[in-house]
Amino acid sequence: IRQLFLRLAIYLPVSIFILKNWRGFIHGIPDCKWAIALVGLAFLSALWAPDSMAVIRHGLWAASATAFGVYLGTRYRREEQISLLLFALCFIAAASIIVIALGSDLGIDTVAAGSGWRGIFETKNVFGRLMVLGAVAMCSCGRNWFTGRGLRLFWLFGFCALMIKSRSETAVIVGIVMLLLALIYRFFRLRTSALISFAMLSIFLFTIF
Secondary structure, eight states: OHHHHHHHHHHHHHHHHHHHTHHHHHHHGGGGHHHHHHHHHHHHGGGTOSSHHHHHHHHHHHHHHHHHHHHHHHHSOHHHHHHHHHHHHHHHHHHHHHHHHTSSGGGBOOSSTTOOBOTTSSSHHHHHHHHHHHHHHHHHSOTTSSSOHHHHHHHHHHHHHHHHHTTOHHHHHHHHHHHHHHHHHHHHTTOHHHHHHHHHHHHHHHHHO
């Protein structure tokens, strides 16, 4: 029941925004045909699922999230999308630090192994995943998002530190891989020949593996 009310509180205002920008929303649908196809596959799987109604309910939430993504893609430019995401994630990180600093077990996941930080979330894994997203988004933001490079580096190291403190093994591994990919992309972005060589070497090593 709690999740139902929470999702309704999110997607009902989103539906109003979509109706106000319905022309741009319709124009953006063809660009998201593969995501919409996945949502259609989710509904189609109700034909062979043991609990068809549960699959349909989850399909409706998937369709709502996809519609929200289409709206964001048509309403905001890439830089604005990253800025909105970073504002939310910086607020989440700051709120989590405040909760943990209160000195209670409210921000500590004592149920899972390792007793990692969970911040304002129920589990450390969710907290760790969002800190990974924050670190990657900070690497992708434009230079004009923050007034200084030092502040961007502060938040980047802050997200990485919170990711490690979550003690979520999956989040740490994914975070390291994503940050390495971000560095590789920045290095090879203006070096097309080096990028092709690196891609060929990666394919060769992956084939051997």
